[in-house]
Amino acid sequence: MNDVLERLVAGAVADPGGPGCVVGLVRPGEPLVTARRGLANLEHRVPITDDTVFHVASVSKQFTAYAVAALAQDGKLGMDDPVAAHLPWFPFPDITLDHLVRHTSGLRDQWEMVEAAGRRMEDVITTADVVRMVAAQRTLNFSPGDRYAYCNTGYTLLGLVVEAVSGQPLREFCAERVFEPLRMTRTRFVDDHQEVVEDRADSYATRPAGGYRRIALSYATAGATSLNTTVGDLARWAAHTMTPPMRALRETGAGYGLGVHVDTTGVWHAGADAGFRSHFLVLPDAGVAGIVLANHAGVDTERLCAAAVGIPEPAPKPAPTASVGTADRVAPAAYPGIFYCDEADAHVRLVDHDGALCLARPTLAATPLRPVGPETFEVDVAGDERVTLVLGADHLLYSTDGARNLRFDRIR
Structure with a gap:
């Protein structure tokens, strides 16, 4: 069985000199069977072992x-x-x-609230941060x-x-x-x-x-x-x-x-x-x-x-979609501005970059929006995460799959 795992791991990790993985097969009462390939730390060339944490x-x-x-x-x-x-x-x-x-x-998802606030996922995020976000939530x-x-x-x-x-x-x-x-x-x-x-x-x-x-x-x-x-x-x-x-x-x-x-x-x-x-x-x-x-x-x-x-390969998962609210219709010239959400304690900006409307958040680069309907736009952030924005005259609604209809009020 170890040979089978070794072949599977070799197929999953092409570069043995890069990061990799360890695989374990468990049957109660029998010895654990494992296979591993790659490095736990690239700077010091430390290999992955069964004892790697x-x-x-x-x-x-x-x-x-x-x-x-x-x-x-x-x-x-x-x-x-x-x-x-x-x-x-x-x-x-x-x-x-x-x-x-x-x-x-x-409840709104904590990581999606972090991103809505314009923070990087690489930032220090504490339990106290999560508590503050939850305590500030007004709606579900x-x-x-x-x-x-x-x-x-x-x-x-x-x-x-x-x-x-x-x-x-x-x-x-x-x-x-x-x-x-x-x-x-x-x-x-x-x-x-x-x-x-x-x-x-x-x-x-x-x-x-x-x-x-x-x-x-x-x-x-x-x-x-x-x-x-x-x-x-x-x-x-x-x-x-x-x-x-x-x-x-x-x-x-x-x-x-x-x-x-x-x-x-x-x-x-x-x-x-x-x-x-x-x-x-x-x-x-x-x-x-x-x-x-x-x-x-x-x-x-x-x-x-x-x-x-030894089970069949899982079927592809459909991409999640966010259910979003509606906002009052607004003229395109009114789009750019600064908006504040008290739930996320965060500002976002809509800016015009060479004729392209972009979403700008603290610490994150401005990202162009795609129009998908009347006053409705989408933007891909953080890999496969998609944000939907519905723009109104005095606010915008910000939605992801885990944080729907966050209201950002226009302050400028």
Whole structure:
């Protein structure tokens, strides 16, 4: 089986002298099978090994959800509790813990709010920053429970709920209740962007002209992200999730369960932050799990993980579209100006660059807008993220898939 994984990894990572990945195949009661290719650090030419620590991004969410479930089993909270019962500053009394766990809260996504405010994702982003953004929200994307919309904000809040209820930061609670009992000795939530983590890989992407660039990751927040771990430690967790009590806890029907997707593919989650990519897939009935951890944004971890466990290649996902509101009609000459959003505490500018209307945000270059309808424009930002703007006489509505109809009022 190791030869099969070696071939798969060689096909996924073309350059053994660049960033790469490690793949693990887990069968409870059997030795972990792994293959790896590429470098954890390009500057010092450090190879990726089974002991390399990776930031696993949203694969972290299942541990946050498990911590909440453990407190529920302890009788210290209920999944139907209002979030405000544990976080009194929280502004939406109808949102429950279950809404946060299942991404049905309607809250605006924290990363999309960061980008709406014109900040770079490479900037230091703290839990306190997220709290300020949530506390300032005036409206929701939709009514709680109406629909599913993936939302990182909810899992940052769940991490704060764990701390409020247990009296321990999320990293300490998970260390005591999960990582230490399972001997996951190289695993921790990293909630301090200045923390030194031994054997951690750096994060890279390919430059358009060739070669690589390093992508800084400066998160000082945990819950939605920021778990650091190894393929061996995640293998222990994967085996644990295939035990009957854990299956009963996690596999609660199709959809989004306890920090994981549950569907015909299996029980899984993907992760992507900076240049880190990860995929965690468990096929409980088959008794097998696949793990892929990468430090190169170009590694297709989902496809590699599916191939490792022997399931068909996943179908392409349709691009998300944002549902947007309407604004009063406005004459084109009135477009340029400065607009302010109190929810994001941010300014944006519409500027005319040589006859092209552009969106300009603090720290980010002005980007041309594409007209797609009356007073409606689109602009691609941050890779595959698309912003839709609807312009009115005294305001604009700014929408992404995770932050709909943010109102920016014209101030100049």
